[in-house]
Amino acid sequence: MAGGGIGGLATAIALRHAGLDVEVFERSSELSEVGAGLMIWPNGTRSLHSLGVEIHALKVSRILLSTWHGRSILEYPMHTISERYGSDVAFVHRRALHAGLAANFGKEGLHLAAEVSDFEQDETDVRVRLTDGSVVSGDVLVGAEGLRSGVRRRLLGDGDPVYLGSTVWRGIVKSDGLALPAGHGINWFGRGAEFLAFHIPDDQIYWGGVTKEPRGEKPGPGGHKDDLLRRFGAWPQLVRGVIEATDPGAILRNDMYDRPPVKHWSAGRVTLVGDAAHPMTPNQGQGACQALEDAVALGESFKGAAGVAEAFALYERRRVRRANRVVTMSHQATRGVQIENQVLCALRDGFIGLLPQGILLRTLDSTVAA
Numbered sequence: 001m002a003g004g005g006i007g008g009l010a011t012a013i014a015l016r017h018a019g020l021d022v023e024v025f026e027r028s029s030e031l032s033e034v035g036a037g038l039m040i041w042p043n044g045t046r047s048l049h050s051l052g053v054e055i056h057a058l059k060v061s062r063i064l065l066s067t068w069h070g071r072s073i074l075e076y077p078m079h080t081i082s083e084r085y086g087s088d089v090a091f092v093h094r095r096a097l098h099a100g101l102a103a104n105f106g107k108e109g110l111h112l113a114a115e116v117s118d119f120e121q122d123e124t125d126v127r128v129r130l131t132d133g134s135v136v137s138g139d140v141l142v143g144a145e146g147l148r149s150g151v152r153r154r155l156l157g158d159g160d161p162v163y164l165g166s167t168v169w170r171g172i173v174k175s176d177g178l179a180l181p182a183g184h185g186i187n188w189f190g191r192g193a194e195f196l197a198f199h200i201p202d203d204q205i206y207w208g209g210v211t212k213e214p215r216g217e218k219p220g221p222g223g224h225k226d227d228l229l230r231r232f233g234a235w236p237q238l239v240r241g242v243i244e245a246t247d248p249g250a251i252l253r254n255d256m257y258d259r260p261p262v263k264h265w266s267a268g269r270v271t272l273v274g275d276a277a278h279p280m281t282p283n284q285g286q287g288a289c290q291a292l293e294d295a296v297a298l299g300e301s302f303k304g305a306a307g308v309a310e311a312f313a314l315y316e317r318r319r320v321r322r323a324n325r326v327v328t329m330s331h332q333a334t335r336g337v338q339i340e341n342q343v344l345c346a347l348r349d350g351f352i353g354l355l356p357q358g359i360l361l362r363t364l365d366s367t368v369a370a
């Protein structure tokens with residue numbers, strides 16, 4: 001396994017359950033995740049359950065979509081979602097999810113400060129080269145090194161991920177004095193911009209702000225906080241409140257990328273999972289959920305297959321179309337947020353607000369249902 005992020009660790013657990021001897025090579029010298037939150041939809045919570053991974057999570061009881069002026073657009077039917085998909089939607093801290101996966105996998109087979117630089121394969125095995133010059137061989141290699149996966153580059157040779165023209169700032173603050181009850185989330189839409197705030201476990205609020213920007217993630221002279229207050233200063237009090245309460249040094253900024261979907265993630269004895277296979281924009285809150293689905297599907301495929309080729313074919317049959325659909329939906333959602341024209345924004349918000357519950361649920365079916 002190249003990469004010990006959410007996708008890599010989850011896949012390592014699933015492959016071990018399938019009876020494989022798994023080694024994880026993670027570039028970082030310690031296992032950790034950035035300070036941010038995640039929304040885990042029922043497809044993600046179901047996958048965690050099937051992997052036997054326990055995490056510290058908070059059930060989501062309310063998600064409201066609103067205009068940047070504070071006018072309600074739509075409220076998700078959370079109770080119906082839990083019943084329909086047999087599992088709750090959860091807010092988690094990224095670190096808690098990563099720590100839950102790491103605790104389940106354990107230390108055996110985990111190699112830190114181990115960066116994969118290259119691989120070669122033939123009919124009998126795969127030889128993986130690390131940047132320290134050592135070479136490890138095995139039956140299969142799974143590329144799980146995220147958006148800029150080198151395994152993907154060598155396997156598919158399909159170039160760099162594509163910048164979509166928007167950037168996302170993220171942070172976490174204590175919830176004290178901020179008007180957002182536990183388990184509640186709000187997503188405000190503006191002109192070419194959006195902002196979300198989720199009350200995650202441990203009395204914390206995770207927030208994210210998206211705007212259209214040139215690529216580069218560079219802060220202005222006043223730093224990220226100043227940049228955010230300039231862009232979101234006229235938004236609702238809660239938006240300004242979370243930005244003002246955040247330690248400027250703890251604000252994260254990432255440009256948003258994806259890739260046009262491809263039909264195959266495997267060649268010979270090498271395959272891909274997570275963002276290495278299907279990087280998507282964060283708008284559907286599905287990247288980690290899809291990575292968890294990959295893990296379970298790859299494990300199940302090895303349990304039911306006579307060999308590597310059959311296992312990878314089963315894995316792709318289970319996953320490629322579904323994950324690609326989510327990539328496309330996330331891409332379209334990002335384009336929707338990028339609309340700047342006032343009339344088109346009003347039409348967009350009005351359209352979302354008028355969506356009958358049946359259509360909303362049918363859209364969720366294609367990503368969240370088993």
Ligand SMILES: Cc1cc2nc3c(=O)[nH]c(=O)nc-3n(C[C@H](O)[C@H](O)[C@H](O)COP(=O)(O)OP(=O)(O)OC[C@H]3O[C@@H](n4cnc5c(N)ncnc54)[C@H](O)[C@@H]3O)c2cc1C
Pocket residue numbers: 002003004005006007008025026027028037038039040044114115116117144145146147150168170208254273274275276282284285286287288289290291
């Ligand atoms: C702003 C934002 C919000 C998001 N919100 C959500 C959400 O609410 N819900 C959701 O489901 N998803 C969300 N996502 C998506 C989610 O974060 C990703 O899809 C998920 O982290 C992908 O996991 P991964 O393991 O595939 O990749 P990564 O998390 O990128 O992990 C890759 C790992 O590989 C390691 N690595 C890299 N190169 C090498 C190498 N050469 N050798 C060895 N190791 C290497 C890295 O150090 C890292 O540990 C969000 C993403 C963003 C950016």
